[in-house]
Amino acid sequence: MIGLDLFTGYVLMMGVVAGLGLLVLLYTEFDAVEYDSFVLITVAGLFLFIIGGPLTELLAPSAVHWIHGVAALLVLFGLYSPVQNDLRREEWASLLLTDPSQIRKPAEWMAPIDDAVLGLFHSSELVLTPAIIAYNIDYSREEVNRRLTRLEEAGLVERVERGKYRLTELGERYLRGGVDLDGRN
Incomplete structure (x- = not known):
């Protein structure tokens, strides 16, 4: 049981560090790069998965699936445009595949x-x-x-x-x- 608690603490700590690193990266680059809403939605979903998952596992284990589901939906809406019924290929390509x-x-x-x-x-x-x-x-x-x-x-x-x-x-x-x-x- 102690090993599980240490492992959960370790996962939580890694999630917090990764989430804070992501926030620092977004904050420092926010002035240099104009982020579109789809990027922020995707990042919010990833952040919820990385931070919210371990926190929910510690505080309310029965709700962890709900948190992961909401995080997955946020990531999905960041990658997919339901209005145009299409993947955001051009937007992500222009963001990730710079000149x-x-x-x-x-x-x-x-x-x-x-x-x-x-x-x-x-x-x-x-x-x-x-x-x-x-x-x-x-x-x-x-x-x-x-x-x-x-x-x-x-x-x-x-x-x-x-x-x-x-x-x-x-x-x-x-x-x-x-x-x-x-x-x-």
Whole structure:
């Protein structure tokens, strides 16, 4: 019986620490990020599950299933829009899958167009011409041509034949954030 009480205390303590950490994270980032209501509903459900479950287990064990049910509903309504009868795929994708260019560190010589060009290569895994790249990223063909020359000099793309380029292994590693280009160039 003592082992069960120690275990319950441990679970409660871990729940409180995790919940407080979540609240601190939300509080410190609240000014920097505009949270949508679906995020707050999901977090409230997780918080209720993490904190409310162990507390209810200690104070009113017969009600723990009700607390978990309410927490599950909150998480569900955070992930699913009953009004649109659809999962919130775009909202969560935009929140969780931010632009990778914010994660990797571009070289000092790079321009914003470079990430757009490399991202197009990465998403297609095709051999592309400057005209096709320009059409897909809304830059002029001349600007794309200039940047492809610079990206080729840096080893991020390679010319397959005249006017046709593809991403190199170094370009792939850069897009994954695994290479520091300033150290190389």
